[in-house]
Amino acid sequence: MSNNYPYLEVNKRMHGIDWLANKEDYLNKVKGTETDQEFLNTIDEILRDINNGHTHILDRDYVKRLRKAYYYSTKDLPANWRVLLFETLNSELVKNCYNLVLNWRNNWWGRYWP
Known part of the structure; x- marks a missing residue:
């Protein structure tokens, strides 16, 4: 996060949240979750601290x-940003992460059809 997200210092100045300094607190909150829903709610709460x-x-x-x-x-x-977003959403990583079993296939020019 510190290497790839350039706005942590801005967030710290503007909102008083030192996201990196809160790492242990965030880890403890995540470790304290007992259900998938608690986990998602906790991650969402942590991400809100980024103010993005x-x-x-x-x-x-x-x-x-x-x-x-x-x-x-x-x-x-x-190819434009919508195509790139679609291709990301249709990637194997996303499909596996969200358990999406779909019958999408490549057609002759490399685009996807349902």
């Missing part, structure tokens, strides 16, 4: 809706 509206934990249904929306909004477009 683009940083979220996405649930499975939301990821499925995003994949569908970006598939249909990108199928006739050249």
Whole structure:
């Protein structure tokens, strides 16, 4: 996080939250969770301390809706940010993480069809 997120010092100055200094507190909160829902709520709470509206934990249904929306909004477009987002959402890592078993396949020009 300290190597890849450039706004930690800004967050510290603007909001008084030293995210890296809170690491042990965050770890203890996560270790104290007993259910998947508690874990997700705790991670969400920790991420809110970053004060970045683009940083979220996405649930499975939301990821499925995003994949569908970006598939249909990108199928006739050249490579752009929507295509990159769709390809990320359709990656094996994301599909495995969210337990998405879909019948998506590559067609002859490398795009995906349901």
